[in-house]
Amino acid sequence: MSTHSAGPEIERLIALLAKLPGLGPRSARRAALHLLKKRDALMSPLAEALADAADKITACSTCGNMDVTDPCAICAAPGRDPSVICVVETVGDIWALERAAAFKGRYHVLGGVLSPLDGVRPDDLNIGGLLERAGNPVVKEIVLALNATVDGQTTAHYLSDRLEGLSVDITSLARGVPVGGELDYLDDGTLTAAFKSRRPA
């Protein structure tokens, strides 16, 4: 915006809010207005939560998860199975799997997927750390829980090749009809995969 209609402090706040995914310039203004209205209930607490998180949270040097401790709470938890490592693209994927309580082993965050178009090469991902962890005799299985996208699957193939020499099982998530999914709305690839992996009812 060329005009500082709302004063430089508010303009700066709007410009920063507009950088959040899901917020554009218009919704950032709306969010700023909402924050100004709810100064004590929302604006100050959010400022503190952001400063607190920026100050305390670090990447786990073992798995790449974000937490206030290093190793992170998941890597440090004695109750979690150290023999299975679930490889994910981002920390957000850990959050999704933890919300579902779908997995009780350890994680490894790649930090992205291989993408020739975006210039992401193997050295840009945390693959060295994964190979090192996979070489530990405690580890029996590596679950490749990458997104079912072209880049995600390319990366999964690449990781399978790199892990081949080690004595670990390499698995990936099942493909099929999502829970609550209606056949009529599913893409052909999912239907084909669901048919191929069909099982006794």
Next chain:
Amino acid sequence: MSTHSAGPEIERLIALLAKLPGLGPRSARRAALHLLKKRDALMSPLAEALADAADKITACSTCGNMDVTDPCAICAAPGRDPSVICVVETVGDIWALERAAAFKGRYHVLGGVLSPLDGVRPDDLNIGGLLERAGNPVVKEIVLALNATVDGQTTAHYLSDRLEGLSVDITSLARGVPVGGELDYLDDGTLTAAFKSRRPA
């Protein structure tokens, strides 16, 4: 969320972000992840901008605008016409009009519109302050720039009645085809208003 999958610091941040208009629980998580990735470029500056704004910005005691000074920059600007007061619902409307550089007078923020359903009565809006300002002999015109909604127009009628005794012109924004608007996509009310107010080409 029942599980503290992401640690209490991050969960708190996500919960606060989810209170912003335009962000739900899912997009708040995405925003939190983005912030954690861009800690120095975005997270810390946003924390500072929020704390700074929460600390400094106050409502102008004259017009209700939000600014770091009281009276606000618009009320204090010597170059702006003190004889015209533009009445708006919210501070966001001031921002919109200032962005358009549509008006060079002063503003008055009502803080909402009358709404029997939502329990908003005249005493809940800054109407007393408007009547006081409109009584100043310097003021010649009051522009009612309220939203073209039912509640906005009800409020405009109510304000017209309240301002009637004073020696000020009461005007409202023109209705018609918006710039770039295609007739085929406009509602009947707008088309009718545009026809009624037609003028020589």
